[in-house]
Structure formats: structure tokens, C-alpha cells
Amino acid sequence: MFSYRYGLEALYKINPVWVAGIQVSQFNGNVDEFLDHAEVVDEDAPELNLDGAWVSVFTGIDF
Amino acid sequence: MVADILYPMPPSLFTTLSVRYGWSVHQAPSTGLYTVGLTDIGGYYGDQILVKWSLNPKMDIGVDIGLGARYVQKTLGSSRVESQEISYRYIHAYVDYLLVKDLNFELRGFVGAKTWMAYSTKSSTPKQVATIYIIAERELCLAIVMG
Numbered sequence: 001m002f003s004y005r006y007g008l009e010a011l012y013k014i015n016p017v018w019v020a021g022i023q024v025s026q027f028n029g030n031v032d033e034f035l036d037h038a039e040v041v042d043e044d045a046p047e048l049n050l051d052g053a054w055v056s057v058f059t060g061i062d063f
Numbered sequence: 064m065v066a067d068i069l070y071p072m073p074p075s076l077f078t079t080l081s082v083r084y085g086w087s088v089h090q091a092p093s094t095g096l097y098t099v100g101l102t103d104i105g106g107y108y109g110d111q112i113l114v115k116w117s118l119n120p121k122m123d124i125g126v127d128i129g130l131g132a133r134y135v136q137k138t139l140g141s142s143r144v145e146s147q148e149i150s151y152r153y154i155h156a157y158v159d160y161l162l163v164k165d166l167n168f169e170l171r172g173f174v175g176a177k178t179w180m181a182y183s184t185k186s187s188t189p190k191q192v193a194t195i196y197i198i199a200e201r202e203l204c205l206a207i208v209m210g
Contacts, residue, residue: 003177009159013167019083023173027089031151035183048151048182050091056111060084063077 002009005054014063023056076116081123085111089131101147107131127155127175135165137186151182 007025014020027050034045089107109132115125132150139145155175163170 003180005155005175007173008162009169009173011169011171013169019081023085023087025173025175027091029177029180031180031182035181037183037185039183041181048149049069050089050107050151052089052091054087054089056085056087058083058111058113060081060083060113063080063082063155 001029003027003050007054018059018061020059021057023054023058025054025056027052027054032044079117080124081115081117083111083113085113085129087111087131091133093149099210101137102137104135105133105149106186107133113157115159116171121161123157123171127153127157129153129155136165145186146152148185149182150185151180153180 003052005025005027007023009021011019011021029051030047030049032047034042034048036042087107087109089109091107093104109130111127111129113125113127115123117123130150130152132148135147137145137147137150156178157173157175159171159173161169161171
């Protein structure tokens with residue numbers, strides 16, 4: 001199984017090092033690996049559908 | 064400077080490095096969750112760390128690591144509810160490309176593909192809903208008597 005996310009990022013350079021922006025994207029795919037409370041994979045667990053819109057507000061640094 | 068300290072790492076590895084922290088909201092389907100008796104289903108809220116390097120002035124490649132969690136309620140009989148957290152984690156290979164650049168503003172298109180993903184659920188201690196109703200009823204009776 002293959003899943004992916006694609007979209008656009010608007011970025012503003014506050015100064016030469018510090019940046020901030022927003023990402024708007026679409027996620028497509030299912031998660032098929034379920035971890036139980038002991039972090040062990042449960043083979044019988046159902047898949048989790050994660051198709052949907054995604055918005056992220058971010059900040060960061062450029063070295 | 065960083066490359067000098069970590070010699071023999073190539074200086075270009077650090078001069079082209081970018082690190083981002085993001086807070087994300089992800090609206091995913093809830094259809095399957097309603098059928099198993101879960102309610103109050105909202106979106107996934109999560110954190111995201113992106114580390115990327117510039118291949119050239121227009122294209123970056125990197126790794127996008129994140130997690131998301133949503134909180135739902137499960138009714139246990141007529142008077143008990145249990146709160147459940149459904150969470151997922153991912154590691155994406157990531158590439159972006161500069162589309163528009165104007166002074167301090169940039170618009171980039173990006174694609175992140177799955178390299179590893181997993182999800183899990185966590186339950187809280189069930190709460191007695193009836194207790195809350197009893198307190199509310201008593202307050203209401205008091206208010207009527209005093210009014």
C-alpha cells in the first residue's frame with residue numbers, strides 16, 4: 001500500500017534565518033499497521049482511513 | 064561553523080539545511096467510527112517536524128516526521144462514557160519546488176510520500192454520566208425552591 005500528501009506552502013522570511021508559513025495539502029491513503037498498548041503490531045486490526053484535507057502552520061530556521 | 068565542529072562533515076550539508084516545526088489539523092473521514100458507537104469525533108490535531116536540504120536554489124528534499132490524534136467518546140451502557148484517543152505517526156520522504164519568489168515571500172509546491180506509518184488507540188477510565196445528571200438536577204431543584 002502507498003500513501004502520499006501533496007500541496008502548497010506559502011512561506012515568509014521574517015529575517016535571513018527565521019521563517020514562518022502555512023501548508024495546505026491533501027492526504028491520500030490508509031494506515032494498515034496498528035500498534036497495541038505494548039507497541040506490538042496487531043495483524044487483525046482494521047485499517048484507518050486518513051484521506052482528507054490537511055492544514056499546517058509552521059515556523060523554522062534556515063541555516 | 065557547525066561543520067567545523069563536526070569535522071569531517073561537508074560544510075554544504077549545513078549551509079543548505081532547514082528545520083521546521085508545524086502544528087497541523089487534519090480532517091479525515093469518521094464514517095467507520097460512528098458505526099462502532101463512537102461519537103464527538105473531531106479532526107486530528109498534531110505536530111510536525113520537517114528537516115530538509117536544498118539541492119539547488121529551487122528544489123529541496125528532506126524528511127517529514129509527524130503525529131496526529133483525535134479524541135472520541137464511546138458510550139458504555141446508559142450511564143457510562145469512555146474517552147478514546149486515536150493517534151497515528153508517520154515518516155514521509157519529502158520534496159518541494161519553488162513556484163513563486165518575491166522578496167521575502169515564497170510559494171512552493173510539495174509532495175510527501177509514505178515511508179512508515181502506524182496508528183494506535185488509548186482509552187481513559189470510564190466516567191459515570193449519571194453522577195453529573197444528579198448534581199445538575201439537585202442544583203435545578205435548589206434554584207426552583209429558592210426562586
